[in-house]
Amino acid sequence: MSNWQDDAASDLVLNAGPRLALLTRGEGSYLWDADGRRHLDFLAGIAVTSLGHAHPVFVEAISKQAATLAHVSNYFATPPQLALAARLKRLAGAGIDGRVFFSNSGAEANEAAFKLARLHGGTERPRILALENGFHGRTMGSLALTAKATMRAPFEPMPGGVEHIPATVEALEAAIDDRVAAVIVEPIQGEAGVVELPAGYLAAARSLTLKHGALLIVDEIQTGAGRTGAWFGFSHDGITPDAITLAKGIGGGFPIGALVTFGAASSLFTPGSHGSTFGGNPLATAVADAVLAEIEHSGLVDNAARRGEELRAVIDGIGSPLVDGIRGRGLLIGVGLTAPVAGDVVAAAQERGLIINAANPETVRIAPALNIGDAEIAEFAELFAAALADVQASAASAPETGKVHA
Numbered sequence: 001m002s003n004w005q006d007d008a009a010s011d012l013v014l015n016a017g018p019r020l021a022l023l024t025r026g027e028g029s030y031l032w033d034a035d036g037r038r039h040l041d042f043l044a045g046i047a048v049t050s051l052g053h054a055h056p057v058f059v060e061a062i063s064k065q066a067a068t069l070a071h072v073s074n075y076f077a078t079p080p081q082l083a084l085a086a087r088l089k090r091l092a093g094a095g096i097d098g099r100v101f102f103s104n105s106g107a108e109a110n111e112a113a114f115k116l117a118r119l120h121g122g123t124e125r126p127r128i129l130a131l132e133n134g135f136h137g138r139t140m141g142s143l144a145l146t147a148k149a150t151m152r153a154p155f156e157p158m159p160g161g162v163e164h165i166p167a168t169v170e171a172l173e174a175a176i177d178d179r180v181a182a183v184i185v186e187p188i189q190g191e192a193g194v195v196e197l198p199a200g201y202l203a204a205a206r207s208l209t210l211k212h213g214a215l216l217i218v219d220e221i222q223t224g225a226g227r228t229g230a231w232f233g234f235s236h237d238g239i240t241p242d243a244i245t246l247a248k249g250i251g252g253g254f255p256i257g258a259l260v261t262f263g264a265a266s267s268l269f270t271p272g273s274h275g276s277t278f279g280g281n282p283l284a285t286a287v288a289d290a291v292l293a294e295i296e297h298s299g300l301v302d303n304a305a306r307r308g309e310e311l312r313a314v315i316d317g318i319g320s321p322l323v324d325g326i327r328g329r330g331l332l333i334g335v336g337l338t339a340p341v342a343g344d345v346v347a348a349a350q351e352r353g354l355i356i357n358a359a360n361p362e363t364v365r366i367a368p369a370l371n372i373g374d375a376e377i378a379e380f381a382e383l384f385a386a387a388l389a390d391v392q393a394s395a396a397s398a399p400e401t402g403k404v405h406a
Helices: 003-011 056-066 079-092 106-121 140-145 149-155 169-175 201-212 233-237 263-267 282-297 300-318 342-351 374-397
Strands: 023-027 030-033 038-041 099-103 127-131 162-165 180-185 215-219 243-246 257-261 323-329 332-337 357-360 363-366
Touching: 038 374, 056 282, 079 099, 079 257, 079 282, 099 106, 106 127, 106 140, 106 180, 106 215, 106 243, 106 257, 140 149, 162 169, 169 201, 180 201, 201 215, 201 233, 257 263, 282 300, 300 323, 300 332, 300 374, 342 357, 342 363, 342 374
Parallel strands: 127 162, 127 180, 180 215, 215 243
Antiparallel strands: 023 030, 030 038, 099 257, 243 257, 323 332, 332 363, 357 363
16 A cells, blocks of 8 residues: 555544545546546535535635634624525525524534424424435434434434335325424435435425424435535425525535524524534635525526536437436436446546446446536546446456346
């Protein structure tokens, strides 16, 4: 191993396994490693770097705010905090009654949502419904909402009251009653392989939660900030939820999360009921407000929708026998595979200078910056086609290790 690999193995917690490369700088949709090799980044830090790397708006916002005011406690308000809260309320359609709680990550935003549900439910509504195959984070509360048994098992017992149901309208109809405090869903289940909810699910969930007096909480951590070709995943369905959680893309690479509440849900938190030392500090909120302003003013939500369609056509046009369908919306794309070789495809892609991700053994996840253009898509097409061909050729030359079905 090289020195950096030795350092990573001896100094970093082993939760992420061996690191794939030592990355030293980035610009736009490209990253360079310590050996000077360029990589096309079509993962964006798992749907985080909305504007790509070292975007001038991002750099200027950090520099200007760091030289002005980086942090104060939440006993005080700051102009960037207020500006970002107002922008999020406007973009989400939360209206005058909407409120924003700032955190430092998506998991923390979902922890706040969990507490919001508890405040709404009290002792009369002890049940919270979440979906099978959902992912909401790795802290204890967000992990309780997450349905993946392999993630949960080492940390049992989880906080109680959460029930996981299939992602069907019929299952929700059967499970919901007047003892349910909240239903929490992702519009697209990213960690499950970029799997969309069934058509009409969010509208049905909104109707059922209103009927039974439960909150509808939409986890927009991966789907928010224009990623799906609309500002938020719920926007495609024309509903108004009670709360949404945000992180990842809203900061463009700076750590920040948020819970946005709508209507009566906005009055549930009271002084002392929740808090965060760093949440919503002026540096984080200034950067996020600048990132969202750039997405808005440069038409990057529409770009995500258009470029997403182009990428789907490109992937389909490769004609690889490994590809078995394309899922997702906008620039959150899951490429289904005919065999559990997503890890091999990702490794082959990285060898050729393309960064993508295996959401699970049968799915490659693609989530580039929202401002990609013709050049990036053309280069992606070449590299991804070559990676698929590499894996196909490897499987054909070693059939005893497992067949890849055309």
